[in-house]
Amino acid sequence: MARRRQLYEGKAKVLFEGPEPGTLVQYFKDDATAGNGVKNGIITGKGVLNNRISEYLMLKLHDLNIPTHFIKRLNMREQLIREAEIIPLEVVIRNIAAGSIAKRLGIEEGTRLPRTIIEYYYKNDSLGDPMVSDEHISAFNWATPQELDDMNGMALRINDFLMGVFSSVGITLVDFKLEFGRLWEGDEMRIILADEISPDNCRLWDSKTNEKMDKDRFRRDMGKVEEAYQEVARRLGILTESNNGDHQGPEAVQ
Missing domain, CATH: 3.30.470.20 (ATP-grasp fold, B domain)
Structure with a gap:
């Protein structure tokens, strides 16, 4: 998909104009922040994982007749969403x-x-x-x-x-x-x-160990942040073996 005009950039995502009126393209970044931007860093592959995890859960919510802005995933880091x-x-x-x-x-x-x-x-x-x-x-x-x-x-x-x-x-x-x-x-x-x-x-x-599997690992300098995100995706069944050699983060199932 050709890159479109950027409309907004937040701490974790960028919004671009969509291909049709009333739509936007939502791009997931690897940037991580805590304390309303006081702490900044990169979680390698986070954007890919969050895109897929959010897609998976939004589709499940759609099946429950809960209305969402999600339309479809476009690629590993972008979603087509409704403008709201x-x-x-x-x-x-x-x-x-x-x-x-x-x-x-x-x-x-x-x-x-x-x-x-x-x-x-x-x-x-x-x-x-x-x-x-x-x-x-x-x-x-x-x-x-x-x-x-x-x-x-x-x-x-x-x-x-x-x-x-x-x-x-x-x-x-x-x-x-x-x-x-x-x-x-x-x-x-x-x-x-x-x-x-x-x-x-x-x-x-x-559930057994109470080990944190979320952004608190970044907020609190606990380490193994990427691994925690990958484990959530793996358990949900949307992650294949990580491709550690290309530094692009894990590979999500298409």
Whole structure:
């Protein structure tokens, strides 16, 4: 596919204009950041793996009638997606205490929460993506109460699905982040899942050992980051033997 005009570059992905109106091409980079860009690095082959892992999970969600922006994978690093009006919120779904909630509330990391908790963060890197309430969301018109209900309902359904998928391959879904957008079709609007689902925005632990298999290995300088991403893809059945000689990262199944 010929390279098209770049529209946006984020920390992990680049968006290009799509071949048809209402579409975009999403390119997955190997760049890794932590602390809202304070820490930067490269995870070799991450873009390839995240592209395939996200494709795999988005297609499964489609089978559950959960609307997403995903249309199809174009190649090893690019997806064709629907253009949506992104809602400026990160929706975080927590099953087990880890990361910021453990620090904020003094809960030992690894403690199973009494029930699944949903948190909202305002998408603004310069402010450090502050945590916000539904009152903030309504007052500042980031999303209507109905839109928030739609996002919550979808988030809980996605959580149930992902917990089952990962549990079946020996992985515990600790928490994860979702982003949503408004898809306009004429005068009709619906909320759809956007962004990606991958070890970049999911905390994934080995079910037996609690070994981390996600970007926390990069955040916390634990090493073996590439191997962790590869292991997630391998367990999901979308990774062949790594091709270590070409420095291009692992080879995903076509």
